[in-house]
Structures are given as C-alpha cells and as structure tokens.
Amino acid sequence: MARKRLAIQMAMGIDQHGQDPTVAAKRAVRNAIAHNALPGVWEVAGLEHPNDMVVEVQIAVPFPEQVRRDEVLAVLPFGHKVLTLEAGGMVVAGRAIPELGDKNDDMYIATAAVTVIIDDDRSPSP
Numbered sequence: 001m002a003r004k005r006l007a008i009q010m011a012m013g014i015d016q017h018g019q020d021p022t023v024a025a026k027r028a029v030r031n032a033i034a035h036n037a038l039p040g041v042w043e044v045a046g047l048e049h050p051n052d053m054v055v056e057v058q059i060a061v062p063f064p065e066q067v068r069r070d071e072v073l074a075v076l077p078f079g080h081k082v083l084t085l086e087a088g089g090m091v092v093a094g095r096a097i098p099e100l101g102d103k104n105d106d107m108y109i110a111t112a113a114v115t116v117i118i119d120d121d122r123s124p125s126p
Contacts, residue, residue, distance in 0.1 A: 002120040003054070006041055008113055009033060012089075015108045017100040021061045022068045024089065028112035029057055029075045038116060045118040050078035054117040057081070060088025061110035079116070 011034075013027025041053055055076050061067060064085035073081045090109040096102035 003117050004120045005115055005117050006045070006053075007036070007038060007116040009036060010111070010113045012109055012111045014110075016094060017097060017102050017107075019103050019106050019108060021063045021066050021089075021108050021110065022071055024108040024110035025059045025061050025067050025072045025085075025112065026075050028059060028061075028110040029072060029114060032112050032114040033076065041116060041118065047118065051080065052118075053079045054119075055079035055081050056084070056115045056117060058084045058086070058113045058115075059110055060086050060112075062087070062089050062091045062108050064088075076114075 009032040011028050011031035013024045013029070013031055015023035015027070041047060042050070047053060055078070057072070057076070059072070064087055067085055069083050073083055089111055092107045092109060093105050094107040096105045
C-alpha cells in the first residue's frame with residue numbers, strides 16, 4: 001500500500017494547573033488542527049468520506065504513560081486515528097494555585113505533530 005503524507009501540523013499545549021499530561025496533549029493536538037481546512041484531501045485524493053484518511057498523531061509529553069489515549073484521539077474530528085506517545089515536552093515551574101486544582105508548582109508542556117495521510121493506491125468508488 002503506497003501512502004502519501006498530505007499535511008503535517010505541529011503545535012504545543014500546556015496544562016498550567018492540574019498537572020495532567022492528557023490535558024497538555026489534547027491542547028497540543030487541538031492547536032495543531034485548529035486553523036486548518038483540507039478540502040484537497042477529498043477533492044484530489046478522491047476520498048468518499050473524511051474517515052478514509054489516516055491521521056497519525058505523535059506527541060512528546062512528560063509522563064506519557066499517564067496520558068488517556070482515547071481522550072486525546074477524541075479531539076480529532078475525522079480519520080483513522082493513530083497515536084504515538086513518547087517522553088518529552090517540558091515540566092516548567094509555575095506557581096501553584098490550589099483553588100484551580102494545582103497539586104504542585106509544575107506546568108506540563110506537550111508538543112504534537114499531526115500528519116494527514118492517504119493511501120495512494122486507493123481507487124475512488126465508481
């Protein structure tokens with residue numbers, strides 16, 4: 001199966017309060033896709049439905065083992081979704097505000113790359 005990458009969007013997301021790597025990861029994905037429209041995916045590639053594309057998400061975040069994968073993928077509106085998590089991002093000292101749910105002074109920063117892929121061998125339906 002020949003695959004073609006049509007778009008790669010990168011972004012970051014931050015959880016300033018709450019120390020939740022899932023929140024940072026979701027924000028990174030949301031930021032990556034927030035200002036994009038991909039009409040060419042359907043028009044040029046001949047896809048029948050947006051779910052026919054593959055959307056690969058790679059995220060580097062502190063404590064990737066704590067990320068709730070289904071919540072991160074739910075940010076994506078379409079596609080066959082694939083998520084890869086790895087240790088990375090940053091932990092930055094902030095200022096804890098217990099009323100906002102802070103457990104400590106840490107802020108978590110995640111980086112994300114969202115790649116849209118189509119199967120080049122795919123033939124449009126008649």
